[in-house]
Amino acid sequence: MLGQYLQEVRKKAPLIHNITNYVTVNDCANILLACGASPIMADDKNEAAEITAICNGLNINIGTLNERTIDSMLSAGEKAAQLQHPILLDPVGAGASAMRTATAKKILDKLPITVLRGNISEIKILSTGQGIIHGVDANAADRVTEDNLFEYMKIASQLAGKLQTIVAISGEIDIIADKDQAAAVSNGHSLMSKITGSGCMLSALTTAYAAANQQDIFTAVLAAFCSMGIAGEIAANRMTDLDGNASFRNYLIDAVYNMTAEQLDTGAKYQLMVYND
Numbered sequence: 106m107l108g109q110y111l112q113e114v115r116k117k118a119p120l121i122h123n124i125t126n127y128v129t130v131n132d133c134a135n136i137l138l139a140c141g142a143s144p145i146m147a148d149d150k151n152e153a154a155e156i157t158a159i160c161n162g163l164n165i166n167i168g169t170l171n172e173r174t175i176d177s178m179l180s181a182g183e184k185a186a187q188l189q190h191p192i193l194l195d196p197v198g199a200g201a202s203a204m205r206t207a208t209a210k211k212i213l214d215k216l217p218i219t220v221l222r223g224n225i226s227e228i229k230i231l232s233t234g235q236g237i238i239h240g241v242d243a244n245a246a247d248r249v250t251e252d253n254l255f256e257y258m259k260i261a262s263q264l265a266g267k268l269q270t271i272v273a274i275s276g277e278i279d280i281i282a283d284k285d286q287a288a289a290v291s292n293g294h295s296l297m298s299k300i301t302g303s304g305c306m307l308s309a310l311t312t313a314y315a316a317a318n319q320q321d322i323f324t325a326v327l328a329a330f331c332s333m334g335i336a337g338e339i340a341a342n343r344m345t346d347l348d349g350n351a352s353f354r355n356y357l358i359d360a361v362y363n364m365t366a367e368q369l370d371t372g373a374k375y376q377l378m379v380y381n382d
């Protein structure tokens with residue numbers, strides 16, 4: 106079933122506008138090409154809205170935020186909203202500085218964000234106003250485990266209802282939630298946390314899946330998360346004794362490039378909770 110969502114990405118080849126950080130920008134472009142989408146990066150206010158208008162989805166990532174790009178994010182976001190393009194916000198490092206936290210909140214407040222995709226500490230800080238983040242990485246104390254999973258799924262779903270968005274939390278176990286349901290994805294490999302940008306790439310990929318599957322964005326996000334996790338497992342399997350995190354990064358992109366709909370269908374590992382209240 107999820108494989109169809111990948112097929113739609115390949116068929117429609119959505120063009121994704123990325124306003125993103127300068128650490129992982131090239132990886133974001135390559136992961137979009139790998140899944141069958143196309144990237145364009147453009148972060149000047151004078152062209153942000155115009156670029157968004159020729160695209161099918163907008164990926165806003167605050168990883169290397171500066172005063173200038175905040176305006177570009179809002180301007181592109183307003184245009185994307187007018188055109189009913191999906192908009193994803195990756196609140197990289199929310200909680201690490203007052204500027205990041207305030208900007209993530211401002212974007213959530215001013216734009217109809219379709220998907221909020223971050224690690225558990227970023228999401229926790231944005232929802233409760235409290236917590237500690239380890240730079241751009243999740244705080245180990247916030248980890249989603251088998252023991253707290255159902256509690257976190259419910260909280261994610263409540264937050265999704267409050268923000269009127271899909272909340273998508275990455276980590277060893279990923280959680281994707283809207284106000285009525287939450288899915289927990291157990292695909293992935295610990296090496297994914299040893300490269301920078303696995304989260305940024307996931308956000309770019311998720312924007313492409315959402316843009317190509319607008320009729321069911323929740324399932325599109327689920328498919329994107331499963332495909333990234335499966336790619337991580339395939340990449341880890343290819344590692345030799347001399348390989349390190351640089352090779353892993355390449356193997357991960359290669360696995361997204363070579364992924365088939367069948368691989369996604371058979372490899373996806375998730376459980377779904379539907380809430381009635």
Ligand SMILES: Nc1ncnc2c1ncn2[C@@H]1O[C@H](COP(=O)(O)OP(=O)(O)OP(=O)(O)O)[C@@H](O)[C@H]1O
Pocket residue numbers: 197223224225241242243275276277278279292293294295296297298300301302303304305306307330333334337
């Ligand atoms: N320990 C782990 N085991 C399995 N998968 C993992 C693990 N850590 C991260 N992942 C996977 O890596 C991807 C990125 O998640 P992560 O939470 O590390 O994002 P992030 O913190 O935003 O990353 P970055 O900021 O470096 O881009 C997701 O697909 C997630 O499932």
Ligand SMILES: Cc1ncsc1CCO
Pocket residue numbers: 126128129168169197241301302304305
């Ligand atoms: C390391 C880093 N710093 C700002 S953005 C980024 C990439 C991972 O989010």
Ligand SMILES: [Mg+2]
Pocket residue numbers: 197198223224241304305
């Ligand atoms: Mg991140």
